[in-house]
Amino acid sequence: MNLSREIFRQYDVRGIVGRDLTAGTAYTLGRAYAAYLANRGHSGPVAIGRDNRPSGDELRDALVRGLTESGLDVIDIGQVPTPLLYWSLNHLAVAGGIQVTGSHNPPEYNGFKLSLGTASIHGEEIQEIYRLAVAGKFPAGKGSVRTREIIDAYVDDIVARTGPLQRRLKVVVDCGNGVGALVAPKLFDRDDEASYEHLSEPRGHRAIGVVYDPRTEHWGNYVPTILPQRYDAFLYIEETTAVDPLHMAVLVDGEPPETYPSGE
Secondary structure (H helix, E strand, O other): OOOOHHHEOOOOEEEEEOOOEOHHHHHHHHHHHHHHHHHOOOOOOEEEEEOOOOOHHHHHHHHHHHHHOOOOOEEEEEEOOHHHHHHHHHHOOOOEEEEEOOOOOOOOEEEEEEEEOOEEOOOHHHHHHHHHHHHOOOOOOOOOEEEOOOHHHHHHHHHHHHOOOOOOEEEEEEOOOOHHHHOHHHHHHOOOOEEEEEOOOOOOOOOOOOOOEOOOOEOOOOHHHHHHHOOOEEEEOOOOOOOOOOEEEEEEOOOOOEEEEOOO
């Protein structure tokens, strides 16, 4: 197939769906990833996660087909934020993992973050996977697919690490309709010392609600009604679905907002 080299970037494989990133691309990437593992003497299942972009299911299916036709077993951890894929690399018996995600890019994008063992694949190693994909010499086999729900275990781990809060907090969380909305309610529900309001659902198309743009200092429509209520913290988490690269914003008890550019 005609494989665009431009989508093989420094830290991921990423492009515009339907133009330079297709189901065929995902299938070939799965085969090339299997060859990459084999060349390095690694074997074992591969964890696969995805965000909630509409194109994610098709790309996931094609990727998994490429992996299993190359003899690799797949553990599908479902729709999860990217950090949970990385968490799975340290808590599941896997040789590596791939997250299907467009990261902080607009919704027409999607892509793949690749890992070997517990380390991310980047730089020249991604270019090596491109060369393997173009060469077309892949291992063959018949791998299996099984699912594994990890969000509850991840939440258990976070709660165990953080311990009890020093005082009761009142928190607002907006996940920007990203897949983080699948995790935040479970996390805050587990903490008896925190109450929260959850302002988004994982719709997968575009972020709505609180959008902070540091260029205009614009907070969106409903922030003026939220801030006077004296919450201890307000978290806006831009997760995979914003139309433009936005910011993660953290407000703490009326102080000026702390903002963090997407992807940093």
